[in-house]
């Protein structure tokens with residue numbers, strides 16, 4: 001058993017660079033422990049990850065704002081505060097903010113991430129243009 005005192009341990013926020021588009025900050029919550037890493041990640045509007053996989057999966061819990069999760073081959077899905085997403089081992093995906101909102105999520109990552117190419121503006125635009133109407137989204141598994 002270990003207790004991690006979060007921000008109290010004085011670790012600085014880290015601005016994420018080469019595998020993200022736009023301005024993204026991450027706060028370490030739990031350093032990699034028994035193959036699990038937890039970060040709080042802040043995406044400014046329009047910011048997102050590159051395409052990637054997690055070799056043993058990832059949980060995202062959205063704690064603020066709204067954005068998108070997209071698994072390769074499927075339409076991007078909107079996510080917002082309170083949503084929880086499970087990404088299975090090896091599922092190629094990206095996640096990030098809406099063009100008009102920041103997104104904050106807790107990321108519980110299991111195993112290693114394999115980072116791939118940038119999400120193109122065209123692919124990101126699919127998320128922006130594919131936003132379902134509010135009523136169309138009601139009861140759609142939220």
Ligand code: MN
Nearest residue numbers: 052058087095
């Ligand atoms: Mn991920």
